[in-house]
Amino acid sequence: MLGGGRERFEQAITEGPERGATVLHRARQRGYQVITEAEGLDAVRPGRPVLGLFAAEALPVEWTGRPAAPAGTAPQRCVPADPGRGPRIPSLEAQTRKAIELLEAGARQKGQGKGFFLQVEGASIDKQNHDADPCGQIGETVAFDRAVKAAREYAVRHPDTLVITTADHGHSSQIVPLAARPAGLSATLITDEGALMKLSYATHAGEEGQEHSGVQVRVAAEGPHAHRVLGSGDQTELFTTLRLALGLR
Template sequence: MSRPHRHRWAWGTAALLVAATAVPAMAAASETGAADAPATLSAHGKKAKNVILLIGDGMGDSEITLARDYTVGADGRLNMDRFPRTGAYTTYAVDKHGKPDYVTDSAASGTGWATGHKTVNGRISKTPDTDKAVPTILELAQRNGLATGSVTTAELTDATPAVLASHVSDRSCQGPADMKKCPADTVGNGGPGSIAEQSVNHKVDVLLGGGRNRFEQTVTEGPYKGRTVTQQARKLGYQVVTDDQSLRVVKGGKPVLGLFAPETVPVEWTGKPAAVGGTAPQRCVTGNPDRPARTPSLERQTRKAIELLEAKQRTGHGKKPGKGFFLQVEGASIDKQDHAADPCGQIGETAAFDRAVKVARDYAAKHPDTLVVTTADHGHSSQIVPLEATPPGLSATLVTDEGGRLKVNYSTNTPGQSQEHTGTQVRIAAQGPLSDCVLGVTNQTDLFTTLRTALTLR
């Protein structure tokens, strides 16, 4: 249902802004985080054994509010509203000179929390100037003996999952046939290869999402030449699952690669997209005929990922309690449906993401040594506007579950174009060890320090 869109970054606009205004040199504090709130264990108490990081892609405050208004009502509360600690963080990217690029894409923002370093839009866990790889939170977790996992509704090679276990110059370098913009990263040039190849070479214990077509591409260089990336994964010990049934029965002990759609996992809800001049009031269709019945929900994938990671970290240590795990879960199509100005698609994905948040919170309730963080990578287009407003751009009117009328507007780009991200700060909420670190206004890069400190990763 999601119409294809290309991420279009505000290169030109941001560059002009930086040139036209005297941006002061970025203070050291803004790179290293809130200067008066360092993430230290001594200041915040007990370490975390596990971290579950949930990313609503493009899930700014208005995306959260839309989902709340539509599903549980204006006075209701989503699962993600129930965290004991809530703050905000800034999301900007940088240019190659380190000056702010005020609107980030998912690659630069993900690099921020994955590595603690800001980078240029489009880049995956490499520096903005010298284009050098920077260690990621997942790599550090592996090095310290933790089990690791990544779950997404996007392609597993899309930017947000990619930042964890790959380093490429450009986010488009997803499979071996997609390497045009990353000549230095190819295996033939001594690089680590595409995002798909790097992800399986890292032997991340659990990789669940879409993007099967990327993994079906044939490796053209190096020891796996002539095999598909899926075959490479099997050689590396992966069990490959492709639907709800095979996910249900797969056991831990060996890493698991779940590829549940050829591209992005189909959305849960559908409806009429926003239109110039608005739409008739509509109820969203809470089932998508184009979503195969055997497609596991994000909630189910999250539950299974936790089960597999728990098993892995135990078997790795003679069935004694192991060293814990790091898991990232992404609700990717909040962003993609926002780009498409499709409020029902967007709200359905936010609601699906919120059910995954509940899985994480339920786990943490039984395992209080788990730090759970729910946040976004950047803000997005959708705004709640008055019913009597006639805004420019695209709008739609929804009839909410509580019977109200809710008008949504998308005006961050010309109608017919992909609607754009925004540069607003976004929510970050947490529970568990070191959750105090999300309070106040922090920087996206501070989240890396919080996660690393909570897990005492060296």
């Protein structure tokens, strides 16, 4: 496991034979390699489970800017949220590449025909949508796109690999015309090309947090059984697609 949430692992166990110990302490006792910064991730080697806790709670976002407002915002460019996070906190792409490296090594040790399963989540895309934070949201989407690229590059070298990319639900943000006066909140961004782009957040009128939407979400795939996600389908069918790709009964 790689990500944030260090404070949750530092909580004490309240019941059972391990009562009083912290979850983090028990992980170390059970042989986990516990790392808290990017440099430690580089040093991790296969053979033992890994627990990466790079922030006390959620990982900091990649980009920052003013959140959307009821009357809109003045045009703004998104900027890096923390230029110094690189040496301390590995990107989602770096975490993905390391996870693939470790899982592939473990699969080789188990013998031919033993594959692996990896789930990567860009969790803060959702969080920033709830906060109507366009720069945070888009920056995390870019970070997730780079992680998908890492998985697809591995799949090119290993064509028996299935890569599925999807979301668990739709959300509030949408691009609207610059002249629009949408209900709820909105923000105007300056793109890399110097153009203006207006985003609307209209699933909640106040500042208590935007809600999910019920729109259909895209499911994209490449590799064995990728044809099963073409067109429309029940998202729970992804379980069967993954089971077939892994050769599980």
